[in-house]
Amino acid sequence: MxxxxxxxxxxxxxxxxxxxxxxxxxxxxxxxxxxxxxxxxxxxxxxxxxxxxxxxxxxxxxxxxxxxxxxxxxxxxxxxxxxxxxxxxxxxxxxxxxxAPGFIDAHIHLESSCLMVPEFARAAVPLGTTTVITDPHEIANVMGLAGISYMLDSSQNLPLNIFYMLPSCVPATEMETSGARLDAKDLVPLLEDQRVLGLAEMMNYPGVLARNPGVLAKLSLAQNRMIDGHAPGLSGRNLSAYIATGIRSDHECTLLEEAMEKLRLGMHVLIREGSVAKNLKALLPAVTSANSHRFGFVSDDRYPTDLLEEGHLNGLLRKAVALGLPPV
CATH class of the missing domain: 2.30.40.10 (Urease, subunit C, domain 1)
Structure with missing residues (x-):
């Protein structure tokens, strides 16, 4: 306790x-x-x-x-x-x-709130959020390691517990121009920070399936830590291959059948209801008293107007209860 x-x-x-x-x-x-x-x-x-x-x-x-x-x-x-x-x-x-216990947002990009980290904490804590696990993917694609270091430095000594997953895809794709490139060796020093829990959403699932050396190096780096997934629509043997690399969660499910397949293969399914993607209504029927420990709620992205008008996870949970989820 x-x-x-x-x-x-x-x-x-x-x-x-x-x-x-x-x-x-x-x-x-x-x-x-x-x-x-x-x-x-x-x-x-x-x-x-x-x-x-x-x-x-x-x-x-x-x-x-x-x-x-x-x-x-x-x-x-x-x-x-x-x-x-x-x-x-x-x-x-x-x-x-x-x-009641405080709420934990298991996957969020704090940058999407358009707030400095202390200001996000000031907005979220009164709404019942006590912990967030953030992927500084957006600032890393602009500023590289300096951006991640800034996030780590600015999130100390706050009333909000902030933990980090290291961005796995900087740049997000080879088709775009970004401000930085982060390879596995660049991420190694960051793992020494006790607030860093593992590797953030592996968006490059084609690279996983193609056994891309750079992708596999990042996955190897985090084998003894948490690795988050990002695999919309992936199924069958390709999904099994993706999971076989140590990836344990996914927040990209949009269909009930997709969530059930990932659940049956042992993934943690993070139900997303944020400012952009809204999957709660479609996925909530998958949650039962027997499997609820394999689900979580995340916002992914939360704009400041939505924080102000709808709240954070408290607003998401309010919707879930209205849709039939038992409150306890």
Whole structure:
């Protein structure tokens, strides 16, 4: 159970390397501090010490059990450590309110919002979005590595958790003129950033099927990480070949039959409802209680007027519930 920043907290340990430049003394210090944090969490969870914050009187939307019921929430630093009656150094009265997990947009191009990253965060967080996974494909096609570095730098210390997938197709096609070209070797240094999760949508599915060396090099680079797909209309043995390279998701489905085929082959199907492509109504019938864990909602692109008038994932979920999706 984690509060809105839990992904960052949980990923810190993954970033530790015993061979790192920091050396063994700094690593020991981090290990010691982490142990102290764990001790504090245990004490607070057991009620031996007050929590930093207790949210009282809320109706808890428990997505683990599918229930909605009154409960208090104890938070220590940026982690939920317990549910039920707790003492806290600070109390937030949530009487009459619902407490629900924050929304995660699993695929978005932040550049399409036409907002600086901090301004996007300022717009999205009040709408319930706590995490986005972005592909800086658009700025990379204009500015290359400098554009990606800018996005990484400008997304630090925000109330929104922002993770990255590295652009797989810069330029998008060989038929266009772009401001940069990124090969597999250019992406290697970026993988050291703990916010980089893997390789973004592999749009060049013809290159995958043709075993293009440059495409395969990028896929090889991310074999131990997440690789997102982009394969509209791909089916049959070609789809199987595409998936065989380690690509695990697709957000380009427009037809119910297409989504079901990809689902049956083990892909995560990300249902897109953004400012441009709108596939929710066509694909939602594929979602059942048995397979809902294989689906996700994404916006892909969200224009500022739509953020203002319709919201972000909160607006998408509102539509989904109106179309018959159970709210919990």
């Amino acid at each position: 984690s509060a809105s920043r839990s992904l960052i907290v949980g990923s810190l340990a993954m970033g530790w390397t015993w061979e790192g430049k920091a050396g063994p003394y700094l690593m020991w210090g981090r290990w010691r501090d982490n142990t102290m944090n764990l001790e504090k969490r245990i004490q607070v969870a057991r009620g031996e010490q007050p929590a930093d914050l207790v949210i009282k009187g809320a109706k808890l939307v428990n997505v683990f059990s599918g229930e909605i019921y009154p409960n208090d929430i104890a938070i220590e630093e940026d982690r939920i450590v317990g549910l039920g009656p707790y003492e806290g150094r600070a109390i937030f009265d949530a009487t009459g309110l619902y407490a």
